Structures are given as C-alpha cells and as structure tokens.
Amino acid sequence: MKRLNTQLQEDGCPLELILLIRTLLAACKEISFRVSQGALAGVLGSTLSDNVQGERQKKLDVIANHILRDILSESGYVKAVSSEEEDNVIGCHPDGKYLVSFDPLDGSSNTDVNSLIGTIFSIMHAPQWMEPDDPSAFLQPGTQQVAAGYVLYGPSTMLAMTTGRGTHLYTLDKTHGGFLVTKANVQVPEQTNEFAINSSNQRHWEEPMQSYVTDLIAGSEGPRKKDFNMRWVAAMVGDIHRVLCRGGIFAYPFDKRNPAIPGKLRLQYEANPMAFLMEQAGGLADTGHGRIMEVMPTEIHQRVPVLLGSKDEVETCLTYYR
Numbered sequence: 508m509k510r511l512n513t514q515l516q517e518d519g520c521p522l523e524l525i526l527l528i529r530t531l532l533a534a535c536k537e538i539s540f541r542v543s544q545g546a547l548a549g550v551l552g553s554t555l556s557d558n559v560q561g562e563r564q565k566k567l568d569v570i571a572n573h574i575l576r577d578i579l580s581e582s583g584y585v586k587a588v589s590s591e592e593e594d595n596v597i598g599c600h601p602d603g604k605y606l607v608s609f610d611p612l613d614g615s616s617n618t619d620v621n622s623l624i625g626t627i628f629s630i631m632h633a634p635q636w637m638e639p640d641d642p643s644a645f646l647q648p649g650t651q652q653v654a655a656g657y658v659l660y661g662p663s664t665m666l667a668m669t670t671g672r673g674t675h676l677y678t679l680d681k682t683h684g685g686f687l688v689t690k691a692n693v694q695v696p697e698q699t700n701e702f703a704i705n706s707s708n709q710r711h712w713e714e715p716m717q718s719y720v721t722d723l724i725a726g727s728e729g730p731r732k733k734d735f736n737m738r739w740v741a742a743m744v745g746d747i748h749r750v751l752c753r754g755g756i757f758a759y760p761f762d763k764r765n766p767a768i769p770g771k772l773r774l775q776y777e778a779n780p781m782a783f784l785m786e787q788a789g790g791l792a793d794t795g796h797g798r799i800m801e802v803m804p805t806e807i808h809q810r811v812p813v814l815l816g817s818k819d820e821v822e823t824c825l826t827y828y829r
C-alpha cells in the first residue's frame with residue numbers, strides 16, 4: 508500500500524508542506540491515542556470553561572487543542588494558527604510559510620458516549636507582510652486553501668485529505684504508525700438517497716430548506732418519487748465521511764432563531780476544509796446562496812450555512828433556493 512509521503516510527492520506537494528502535514532498528523536496520532544484510552548486516561552467529561560462560541564468545553568476539546576497548537580507552534584513551518592477553542596489567533600514562527608486553522612475535536616458531544624469524533628484542518632499560505640499574530644491574514648476565501656482534511660477517530664483512525672489533486676483516504680497503520688492510502692481519488696456518487704440533517708430544527712429553517720426536506724421525507728409518494736434514508740452522527744466528520752464514501756447530502760442550514768448567526772458551522776475550520784474535500788471528490792459545497800469556498804471571511808470564527816455532497820442532489824436542493 509502507498510505511504511502518505513509517496514502520495515503527496517506524486518501530487519506535486521512542496522517539501523515544506525509535506526513536512527507540515529506530517530507534523531500535524533503526528534499531533535493527530537497523539538490525539539488518536541488519548542481518545543482510544545477513553546475513561547482509562549481520565550480524558551472524558553467537561554471542563555468548567557466555555558469557548559468563544561459559548562459552548563462548554565469538553566476535556567478532550569482542550570487536550571486536542573493544546574496538542575495541535577503546541578506541536579504546530581514549535582515546528583517552524585507555521586506562522587500562526589487559529590482554532591475553534593482559541594479566542595484569538597496564536598502567532599507561531601515569524602518565518603513560517605503557512606497558516607493552519609483547525610477544529611481540534613469535532614463532535615464533542617460524542618466524546619462521552621464512545622462515538623465518532625475527529626479533527627478538521629485547513630492550511631493556507633501565510634502572506635509575507637503579516638505579523639504572526641495578525642488575524643486579518645486568515646481572512647482568505649477557501650479557494651486559497653493549499654491543503655485540507657480531517658482525521659476520523661473511529662473503529663480505525665482514518666485521514667481524508669486533499670492538496671488540490673483529488674481527495675484521498677488513508678488509514679492509520681497502528682503497527683508502524685504511518686498513514687497508508689486505502690482509497691485514492693475518491694469520487695462521490697452524483698446521485699443519492701441519503702441525507703444528513705438535524706431535522707429537529709426544521710421549524711426554524713428558511714422556506715427553501717423546509718420544502719426540500721419535506722419533499723425528501725414524502726419519498727416515493729412525493730414529487731421526488733423515491734424513498735430517502737436519513738442519518739445523523741452529530742459529528743460532521745462522521746456524517747461527511749459517510750457522504751464521501753457512499754454519496755449523500757449533508758446540511759446544516761441557516762436557522763431563523765438568531766438572524767445575526769448565519770449557521771452553526773464555522774467557515775474556516777469546518778465548512779471550507781469539508782468543501783475543498785467534497786469538490787475535489789466531484790461533489791458540491793454551497794451555502795444556498797453561493798459556493799462555500801468563495802465566501803469572503805470577515806472574522807476567524809464566522810459561521811455559514813452548509814449544504815454539501817453528491818452533485819446532483821446538491822443541485823436539486825439549490826433549485827429550491829432559486
């Protein structure tokens with residue numbers, strides 16, 4: 508089986524980016540180990556603090572954040588990092604060539620029930636003019652990502668990653684500690700009969716999403732004339748991994764309860780990296796009003812509506828918005 512290094516070289520990835528990715532994955536292997544120890548390592552449960560999003564931090568959110576932040580800061584490849592669990596950008600090395608945004612632990616509510624969780628990351632070039640702690644350098648659209656991916660801590664530890672030459676799936680070989688390519692150039696099926704959405708929020712969605720999901724649920728008796736299945740892992744890494752592997756549509760739409768907040772998921776370390784992976788696998792990723800990767804960010808913790816997955820199904824959903 509092909510090793511990570513070989514795949515990255517074949518994809519024309521520059522040496523310094525390969526070294527950065529390997530450093531980041533070393534941190535993820537450490538997180539994978541801590542996660543797998545569960546209650547034995549005393550890592551489950553909540554802390555007494557909230558993050559900048561107003562969410563109560565789990566112990567694993569904080570541990571994963573520290574592991575990533577510290578390993579990346581000390582690597583020399585990174586000028587600054589931004590994280591879901593940090594209020595502000597953290598300056599790293601003045602000569603670092605890259606910026607890394609990450610969701611250290613996605614699916615926090617799954618930690619205490621031994622269910623799917625993961626780490627999501629997005630890498631961009633650091634502008635030369637920037638001071639290491641300048642947040643404005645992070646405000647680049649997702650089209651500027653040079654690499655993105657997630658590590659899924661499931662029954663096996665898997666990596667989905669793109670550097671702009673297709674999306675590849677890797678599995679961590681825990682016997683020697685390396686990620687091996689287990690599926691190169693993933694292609695998301697264009698059609699699907701699976702959707703993933705938290706439909707308990709249906710009454711709060713905008714009209715187009717309400718009608719679209721109503722038609723999905725109407726199944727073969729409705730206008731779509733086929734039956735759909737619904738799946739919800741409560742961790743986008745898990746739901747989107749399913750979509751990447753077998754097709755589907757995943758959505759976290761705008762919610763009218765708080766018009767000032769355009770969605771639950773965060774653009775820089777959730778929506779953009781997932782959009783890059785999905786597009787590189789032949790799928791689509793949209794907000795309902797345009798391509799996710801073309802959204803011009805205004806702040807590092809900005810939220811966006813997310814609608815992504817199988818090409819034909821996303822296009823069908825978008826017709827409800829037009």
Ligand code: AHG
Pocket residue numbers: 562591610612613614615616705741742743744759771
């Ligand atoms: P995080 O744990 O990083 O805060 O992200 C959780 C997100 C996302 O992974 C998931 O799809 C969604 O929250 C689940 O939301 P519900 O509470 O609506 O199920």
Ligand code: MN
Pocket residue numbers: 562591615
């Ligand atoms: Mn969170």
Ligand code: MN
Pocket residue numbers: 610612613614777
């Ligand atoms: Mn998340």
Ligand code: MN
Pocket residue numbers: 568591610611612613614615
């Ligand atoms: Mn998180």
